[in-house]
Amino acid sequence: SDSHFPVPISPSQVDYSLHYPQLFPSSGQADSSKKIQFADVGCGFGGLLISLSTLFPETLMIGMELRDKVTEYVKERISSLRIANPGHYQNVSVVRTNSMKYIPNYFEKGQLSKMFFLFPDPHFKEKNHRRRVISPFLLDEYAYVLEDGGIIYTITDVEELGDWMKSCLENHPMFEALTEKELEADPVVKLLSSATEEGQKVARNGGQTFQAVFRRIVPTNQA
Ligand code: SAM
Structure with missing residues (x-):
């Protein structure tokens, strides 16, 4: 249960030296200049993060x-990559x-520039929809931690969940869809289906995917 893992009481208590020891060798807390900017929510085995780490080496x-063993696996994966590639993978x-x-x-208001929800658990039954990681209520929270212009990336192979995530985002006043042109220009969009373990599995099986990529905006009546 949740009591088995420590939770920082506020973003300022997140120990950056534990996560990024080469970048934060001494002080435990983040200095004001450098904070976590990307969050991969339900990261699974970490394939997306590993790709993003080299694509955005300064971020x-x-x-x-949530799963303990999976988290441990990702930790080891990162530490092996750090050993094999000195100076690299320090940002992940x-x-x-x-x-x-x-x-x-973990994150303060406006801290994040990208959030990822890739192949989240579908929770098919209607009574379990409240467990979905994209919901009207949780989108309020994501809008809070995202900076203005920050992007939420979602993808799934479950059509019904894809429709759900898209409609939650469409109906939220703080989000707007990226245009086709913007999607094409964003190198991260290509990674959604190719970089994660789940995405690779779906691709191997020839499955269809459904993505929704939205930007956090300032609603016009508050601008
Ligand atoms: N994003 C990865 C990918 O595309 O390969 C993993 C997808 S996997 C189907 C969904 C992951 O979300 C699982 O590893 C699960 O443990 C994790 N998860 C589910 N609920 C979560 C929660 N409330 N907080 C954090 N992780 C969660």
Whole structure:
């Protein structure tokens, strides 16, 4: 249960030296200049983060994963990559946590520029829809931790869940869809289906995917 993992009481208590020891050798806390900017929510085995780490070497990023063994696997994967490639993969880390409860403990208002929800668990039954990682309520929270212009990337192979995530985003006043042109120009969009373990499995099986990529905006009546 949740009591088995520590949760920082606020974003300022997140120990950056544990996650990024080469970049934060002494002080435990983040200095004001460098904070985590990408969050991969339900990161699974970490394939996306590993790709993003080299694509955005100056950006700090973290995976949030509920399963203990999977989190340990990702930790080891990162530390092996750091050993094999000195100076690289220093900007990527993972934490075991329940993202549905603790996002605001990790990130302050406007801190994140990208959030990823790749192949989340579908929770098919209607009574379990409240467990979905994209919901009207949780989108309020994501809008809070995302900077203005920050992007939410979602993808799934479950059509019904894809429709659900898209309609939650469409109906939220703080999000707008990226245009086709913007999607094409964004190198990260190509990784959604190719970089994660789940995406690769779906591709191997020739499955269809459904993505929704939205930007956090300032609603016009508040601008
Ligand atoms: N994103 C990865 C990928 O595309 O390969 C993993 C997809 S996997 C189907 C969904 C992952 O979300 C699982 O590893 C699961 O443990 C994790 N997860 C589910 N609920 C979570 C929560 N509340 N907080 C953090 N992780 C969660």
